[in-house]
Amino acid sequence: MKIMREEAFPIIGELRSCPLIKRYEANPILTAEDVPYHATLVFNPGVTRYQGKYVMVFRNDYGSAEEQRLDGTNLGLAFSDDGIHWEVQPKPCFELSDEEIIRAYDPRLIVIDGRCYMCFAVDTRHGVRGGIAVTDDFETFEILSMSVPDNRNMVLFPEKIGGMYVRLERPFPVYSRGGIERFDIWISDSPDLRYWGNSELLLAVEDIPFANTKLGPAAPPVKTPHGWLTTFHAVDFDPARGKNGWEESWKKRYTVGVMLLDLDDPRRIVGVYKEPLLVPEAPYEVEGGFRNNAIFPCGIVLEDTGEVKLYYGAADTVICLATAHVDDLVRLCLEGSA
Ligand code: BMA
Numbered sequence: 001m002k003i004m005r006e007e008a009f010p011i012i013g014e015l016r017s018c019p020l021i022k023r024y025e026a027n028p029i030l031t032a033e034d035v036p037y038h039a040t041l042v043f044n045p046g047v048t049r050y051q052g053k054y055v056m057v058f059r060n061d062y063g064s065a066e067e068q069r070l071d072g073t074n075l076g077l078a079f080s081d082d083g084i085h086w087e088v089q090p091k092p093c094f095e096l097s098d099e100e101i102i103r104a105y106d107p108r109l110i111v112i113d114g115r116c117y118m119c120f121a122v123d124t125r126h127g128v129r130g131g132i133a134v135t136d137d138f139e140t141f142e143i144l145s146m147s148v149p150d151n152r153n154m155v156l157f158p159e160k161i162g163g164m165y166v167r168l169e170r171p172f173p174v175y176s177r178g179g180i181e182r183f184d185i186w187i188s189d190s191p192d193l194r195y196w197g198n199s200e201l202l203l204a205v206e207d208i209p210f211a212n213t214k215l216g217p218a219a220p221p222v223k224t225p226h227g228w229l230t231t232f233h234a235v236d237f238d239p240a241r242g243k244n245g246w247e248e249s250w251k252k253r254y255t256v257g258v259m260l261l262d263l264d265d266p267r268r269i270v271g272v273y274k275e276p277l278l279v280p281e282a283p284y285e286v287e288g289g290f291r292n293n294a295i296f297p298c299g300i301v302l303e304d305t306g307e308v309k310l311y312y313g314a315a316d317t318v319i320c321l322a323t324a325h326v327d328d329l330v331r332l333c334l335e336g337s338a
Pocket of ligand 1: 044106254291294296313316
């Protein structure tokens with residue numbers, strides 16, 4: 001049976017951000033103007049602390065904002081001493097393209113045993129693949145694995161659990177789910193970061209009241225005494241939405257959710273906050289962008305003070321920061337509501 005796209009998406013309606021998370025008052029923290037080479041849309045930043053500095057690898061879709069045209073994608077590199085003010089390095093640090101690969105994008109950084117790993121999405125002529133690379137200097141990257149299509153939005157846990165590396169990922173099974181976008185978060189493990197298996201469904205879109213089309217991992221999980229604090233993006237589609245950016249129509253809204261996974265068995269969800277943590281509301285999230293109404297976190301840092309810094313792409317156009325206290329986020333997950 002063919003499900004009509006409009007029928008398949010119960011309308012979610014108005015949503016509000018949780019008052020326990022605050023946007024940085026001088027957002028955006030990085031835009032195309034800060035980049036010393038051809039840059040147009042600068043968004044979806046992977047961020048971690050590595051060798052005494054904050055490191056950001058961000059997506060740069062370059063083209064012409066005036067002509068609303070995009071020509072290609074590379075990944076830029078920036079360093080910071082405080083996680084707020086960034087110095088963008090003179091050239092991009094990562095770009096994949098050949099006869100088969102169109103581009104790599106949406107980097108997520110995670111340090112495991114002193115080495116920096118980067119998960120990224122890869123558009124190819126035969127589907128979307130999830131890649132994992134390792135680097136020690138952000139100049140050379142060794143690609144360790146590339147998934148089969150279609151998979152995207154991978155994040156690694158920052159340590160082995162039960163002797164295995166663990167990742168969250170977001171395959172997109174279209175034919176088997178009524179021909180519509182209904183995508184969930186999965187979990188897999190690996191002995192060596194190259195060979196992945198033991199895949200299981202972790203969080204389904206129907207479990208999240210503010211999503212009606214897809215979920216995906218956002219920033220990598222962060223360790224707390226109560227479990228792995230794990231952000232995800234949640235998407236709702238509303239046919240009444242019209243032109244919300246450069247394209248003729250953009251009917252999706254990307255919000256952010258948060259859950260807690262068991263420390264020893266991350267396949268077990270300890271708690272999920274049933275409302276969104278962050279919803280597009282600020283001007284740089286809802287207007288003037290390539291795709292408005294999109295908040296897409298790829299980076300997170302837990303400070304010693306308990307402050308969580310969440311780094312996100314806003315409207316697929318600029319990079320922003322929001323902060324919360326880790327104890328508040330854990331409580332939201334454990335109690336399910338604010
Ligand atoms: C997702 C990804 C992200 C993007 C988001 C909103 O599917 O492609 O890169 O930020 O859509 O457009």
